[in-house]
Each structure stands twice: as structure tokens, then as C-alpha cells.
Amino acid sequence: MIETPRARPGVRAANAAAVLSVIRREGPLSRAAIGQHTGLSMPTVSRQVAALMDVGLLREFPDLVPAGAIGRPRVPIALDETVFAACGVHIGVSTTTYGLADLRGTLLDSDEIPTPGGSAEDALAHIAGKVRSFLRRRAGRTVVGIGLASGGLVDSARGLLDHERLGWHRVPAADLLHRATGLPVHLDGHVAAMANAELLFGWGPRVSSLLYFYAREVVGVALAVDGALHRGPGGGGSVAHLPIGGDARCPCGSTGCLEATVADRTVAERAVRAGVVAEADIRLVRAAARRGDGTAGRLLADRAAALGRAVGLLRDAFNPDRVVLGGQAITDPAERLPDLLRAFAETTTLPGADIVSVTRLGPALQATAACTGLLNRLFDHPLDLLDDARKATAR
Structure with a gap:
């Protein structure tokens, strides 16, 4: 099938996600092994690996080259876990937890506060202030965005939250947190976020x-x-x-x-x-x-x-x-x-x-799950999300 100019961005994004996904699950892998796992041609694998390395998601590990191997295609590629991190905010009835996780879902740091009372706007402004201060302590990482998780009724597509226990109705929670932090925000139900954490880092792959x-x-x-x-x-x-x-x-x-x-x-x-x-x-x-x-x-x-x-x-x-x-x-x-x-x-x-x-995700489950919501988007749309994060940082 001949690709049209309109179709290429979608195919490119899907190929990048496929390469990132197989390395995350199986890596470190050589380019040839990536091609075998994904069914992509070697030129396509090489282009996607180069693009993902350029943005800092992947890197080569020459020390892992098998003894006697010859040629660059055998150099293993793996996630570069030192560059990016995802922030997560879990809003509970009584406690709000926030944290920062690397690309493997490992929680780098977390904290919690009593869930603020008052209006949703005031509460989210207070939470955003705490999150900004928290992220300044982890200045060595590039934060790709915020995963926001909460109970209640969640409209992820529109970023709207209804939480009867908190008295919140049709609150544009994702937009309010985005405007307060400048970072891309993905809203999801907290149980869905926790289940996604299991899918990515727990029992899911098995x-x-x-x-x-x-x-x-x-x-x-x-x-x-x-x-x-x-x-x-x-x-x-x-x-x-x-x-x-x-x-x-x-x-x-x-x-x-x-x-x-x-x-x-x-x-x-x-x-x-x-x-x-x-x-x-x-x-x-x-x-x-x-x-x-x-x-x-x-x-x-x-x-x-x-x-x-x-x-x-x-x-x-x-x-x-x-x-x-x-x-x-x-x-x-x-x-x-x-x-x-x-x-x-x-x-x-x-x-x-x-x-x-x-679950083996430990006592910081809520923070890890909220981070995972953003990591899930990163793995599905790596180049798009990083582009959004760069634009937000530039502003």
C-alpha cells in the first residue's frame, strides 16, 4: 500500500510506539531483534531507534554486546531511564498523594497532603503549588507531564471530573492543573490508573x-x-x-x-x-x-x-x-x-x-498509579507527548 502524506504521521507514531514497547518489555535488544519482535523492516527500525535516541528515550549499551559479535546492528538498545520522568497526582477523599516515577515505573520520590477543602478551583491551585515545589526538588529530570488520577466520575477525553464526596461537579481538573503547572495533564479514574500500573509493571504482561x-x-x-x-x-x-x-x-x-x-x-x-x-x-x-x-x-x-x-x-x-x-x-x-x-x-x-x-507496587500505590497514567500515554505516543512537553516548557 502506498502511504499518503496524511497517513505517514500516524504510521510513524505507531512504529515508534511499537519499537519503544518491545524494548520496554524485552530489552535490551539489538536492532535485528527489534525487527524480529515487531515485524518492522530494518530501515524502519533504524529510523525509529534513531528518533527515539535523539529525544532521549533510548540509548545504546555497547558493554552488553555479546562476545565475538561484529557490527553496529548487534549493539543492544534499551530504555534510557536517566532523562525523563512522569509526575503523578492522586486526589483521594482525605489524602492527596503526588510523586515522580522513571520510565520503569520506579517511584523516585513522593509526598502527600490532606486533600484541600473549599472549591475545586482553590483545592487544585493549592495542589498545583505543592506539586511545583515538589518538582523543583527533582530538577535533574525532564518531566514529561502530569498524570492526574481521582475517584468519582472521570471524563478523560474532556478532562472533566465529578466527585460527589468532594462536592466537585464537572470540574475542568486537567485544564486547571495544566494552567497552574504549564505541563501536559492526563486525567483518569484512579482504579483505571492502578490497573494500568499492573498492566505495565505488575502482572499484566504475564x-x-x-x-x-x-x-x-x-x-x-x-x-x-x-x-x-x-x-x-x-x-x-x-x-x-x-x-x-x-x-x-x-x-x-x-x-x-x-x-x-x-x-x-x-x-x-x-x-x-x-x-x-x-x-x-x-x-x-x-x-x-x-x-x-x-x-x-x-x-x-x-x-x-x-x-x-x-x-x-x-x-x-x-x-x-x-x-x-x-x-x-x-x-x-x-x-x-x-x-x-x-x-x-x-x-x-x-x-x-x-x-x-x-499488588507488589507497595504503599505508594496511588502515586505510582497516577504517574503510570502519563507513562502509558508516553509509551503509546512517545514523539507526540514529548513534543507537547517541549512546547509547554518553551512557554
Whole structure:
């Protein structure tokens, strides 16, 4: 097929993304190996490698040339992880986390603040100020943009955010943060961002289907098939009102909804009513359980069991190859994980209860996931995003 001038930019971008993707997954690779993995011709591989090296995404590693090899095409090419970084901002109900990650998703630094109150505009201006100060401390890296992740209803295409818990409605969050920082901003739902982090840097490359389940102050789920997230009309679905039993009253008027049952605040408020703690703070409940308080331990065990029942129901509905769990409601009281897994095994009706794993992205999951949203765009459109970042820096 003859390429038209209109078609070339799209083909060039796709070829650059293909080369970057295979090196990220398999590298370091020689040019010949890149061609074998991608199916691209050697001249095309050479052009794309040169372009990606020119912008600083790739570099040659002569020290890795196999002994006895002759000729430049055998020099391995790998990601250059020393030049660029992605910033990530995760806006939670109570805590906002921000960080900086390299091209491998390794978190270089992170920080958190209480999520500001007041109007969305004031809150985002405050967050932007903190992020600018944070990035000045990492002046040695070229920041390609900001991945903004949040709960609520997210319109990624328009950069709009509706977050009922924060009182935000149709907020142009991406544009506000872009204007305040001067950097390209990509907005995504926080559960989708965390699932993308698993796809890029966790279980994703090893399984054909993955169900990601998140629980903290809110709950969420994302399904990925063949390395791509399923995104239905209007964004992701919701499991907040999945009926799992119990007497917790939900704002929807029902009882036993998942989110109302397992949210940090629900558990903490129950601990206050039981006289375990004086303040509705989940950290105090965990501390009381570690000191041996039986009531606190039972509250956390009950929550873990409710989470396990929910995961079991969802596993049966989607039947994925792997279920990955994330969020502090699961990872912080790690001693309650057996309660969750036991409830899961008692709930699922499908064979094989050993498909559940806890994310390995660690306690800075939110910041890493937010960074990953931007890294995902970089890997899919490397030359375009870097061009946008350069234009923003020039202004």
C-alpha cells in the first residue's frame, strides 16, 4: 500500500510506539531483534531507534554486546531511564498523594497532603503549588507531564471530573492543573490508573485477563483483557453498591452495599461506637488491633471477610486468569489477608482459589498509579507527548 502524506504521521507514531514497547518489555535488544519482535523492516527500525535516541528515550549499551559479535546492528538498545520522568497526582477523599516515577515505573520520590477543602478551583491551585515545589526538588529530570488520577466520575477525553464526596461537579481538573503547572495533564479514574500500573509493571504482561480490585475509602474494579482495559460508555463501572450483606446503611438507602460496608470511615465509626477509639480514624483502629484489642481486631477481620466475599462474587462473574488486590484497606492490615482469602475461597464457585495476588507496587500505590497514567500515554505516543512537553516548557 502506498502511504499518503496524511497517513505517514500516524504510521510513524505507531512504529515508534511499537519499537519503544518491545524494548520496554524485552530489552535490551539489538536492532535485528527489534525487527524480529515487531515485524518492522530494518530501515524502519533504524529510523525509529534513531528518533527515539535523539529525544532521549533510548540509548545504546555497547558493554552488553555479546562476545565475538561484529557490527553496529548487534549493539543492544534499551530504555534510557536517566532523562525523563512522569509526575503523578492522586486526589483521594482525605489524602492527596503526588510523586515522580522513571520510565520503569520506579517511584523516585513522593509526598502527600490532606486533600484541600473549599472549591475545586482553590483545592487544585493549592495542589498545583505543592506539586511545583515538589518538582523543583527533582530538577535533574525532564518531566514529561502530569498524570492526574481521582475517584468519582472521570471524563478523560474532556478532562472533566465529578466527585460527589468532594462536592466537585464537572470540574475542568486537567485544564486547571495544566494552567497552574504549564505541563501536559492526563486525567483518569484512579482504579483505571492502578490497573494500568499492573498492566505495565505488575502482572499484566504475564496473563491474558486481569481483574483489579481496589478498596480504601472507596471501592472500585477494572477488567483488562489482552493487555487493554475495558472502558464502557461514560468510563468505568461501579461496584460500590454490590450487595454483600450486613447492616451498614448506604447513602443510596439500602443496607449491605460494598462500599458502605468496607470503607475506612465505616470501620472507624463503628470502632468509636464500640468505645475502641475516641476518634473515627482507621489508623487508630489498626493500632488498637496491633495492641491486642479484640473488638478492633474483629472489626478489621469482618471487613476483610466482606472484601473476600466481594472478590469471590466478581471473580465468578468475570472468570479472569488473575485477580490483583490493591488499596490500604487490603494492604495495610496485612495480617487480615488470610481472613479475606478464606472468605474468597468460601464464596467463589469456580475451581482454583489461588489466582488472587496482592499488588507488589507497595504503599505508594496511588502515586505510582497516577504517574503510570502519563507513562502509558508516553509509551503509546512517545514523539507526540514529548513534543507537547517541549512546547509547554518553551512557554
